[in-house]
Amino acid sequence: MSAVHRVKQAYWFSPRLPQVECRSTWCSSQGYKTHTHTQLSLGLIVAGSTVCHYRGADHLLHAGEMVLIDPHAPHSCTPLPGQTRSYHMFYLDAAWCQALLAEQSGQPVAAIHCQPVRVQDPMLFSDSLQLLNSLARHDINSATPQLNALVSTLLSRYCSAQQPLAEQSTTRYMRQRLLSNLQTSPSLATLAQELHLRRETLVRHFREDTGITPMAFLNNARIEYAKTLIKQGVWLADAGYQSGFSDQSHFHKIFVLHTAATPGQYQQANESSSATITI
Incomplete structure (x- = not known):
């Protein structure tokens, strides 16, 4: 059996709440190849440490900290040598986030940019865990307002509108x-x-x-x-x-x-x- 088969991890997604997909991984030493997501990514480190290579630099993240990754942005994550880490990920629909940010700013939003990569925000971290608990109980009625409040706070504090990058x-x-x-x-x-x-x-x-x-x-x-x-x-x-x-x-x-x-x-x-x- 390969190492990845032995890792305890789970995904959550539901047509009843299509704006979000979640992933939880425990005690994993598995790294990721450079990749992208169409969604806005919010990661919570709950144990251990990990290195996120993003925007041309290595960002060291510890337990209790969060990471923000723009939609479509290449990145990779690996634990420290010989160590494991546990984490939760939220993958938030980019179009939905753009609509919320447009409502907040009062102007159209073509793309989202997160100013920080590493975030230390104990209250937001706690709110994210509460949302995960609601999802674990399959309590969509509670999870829906929690998700809306969490993402609204996330966008207002750490994100801004950005013009799509020009490409050849x-x-x-x-x-x-x-x-x-x-x-x-x-x-x-x-x-x-x-x-x-x-x-x-x-x-x-x-x-x-x-x-x-x-x-x-x-x-x-x-x-x-x-x-x-x-x-x-x-x-x-x-x-x-x-x-x-x-x-x-x-x-x-x-x-x-x-x-x-x-x-x-x-x-x-x-x-x-x-x-x-x-x-």
């Missing part, structure tokens, strides 16, 4: 082509031929604009789509195939690298409508 036309074209059909995404050689540029030039442009390589972007998009399919009850083998992975082994490997969890562990949350979270 080659990057925009590559994004569109790579996402147009995840099962038949073009190779880098094909894209280079279509754009009449060298492959090295394409990779450089793409990395400058996104912070990751085209292949990392594609694998991340495939994993996010596979998670969406799993939420809908699609079998794991079918979810992997429809997301563009050639075989189950490759799907499993990339899923673990990007999430530090197996597809089966993620599926368990769906099989019971929501995962059981123990705070």
Whole structure:
């Protein structure tokens, strides 16, 4: 059995509260490959320490502290050598957060930017744990106002509106082509031929604009789509195939690298409508 199978962790998501997805992981030494989320991410360190590589720097986080990650922002997290850490993650729908921030500011919000990465806010930390307790009890009636209050406070204290980052036309074209059909995404050689540029030039442009390589972007998009399919009850083998992975082994490997969890562990949350979270 691989190390990730032995890690105690659980996910929570429900169609009754689609604005949020949660993850809880205990005593894990598993790291993450550089990846992105479409959602605004809020992490709570409850035991141990972890290093988050984000915005070109390493941020050391200890128990009782939180981390904020902008939507679509590349990042990776690893525990200190020889140590484990326990943490909870909230993945907050970006469009919903933008609408709340627009309501607060009285102006349209095209993108969200979190000023700090490392946050020390004991009250917000406590409120987040209370929300997790409500979700663990499947108490949506209590969780809904708690979530609204938590995110409203989070946005007002630590987030601001940001214009979408400008990107080169080659990057925009590559994004569109790579996402147009995840099962038949073009190779880098094909894209280079279509754009009449060298492959090295394409990779450089793409990395400058996104912070990751085209292949990392594609694998991340495939994993996010596979998670969406799993939420809908699609079998794991079918979810992997429809997301563009050639075989189950490759799907499993990339899923673990990007999430530090197996597809089966993620599926368990769906099989019971929501995962059981123990705070």
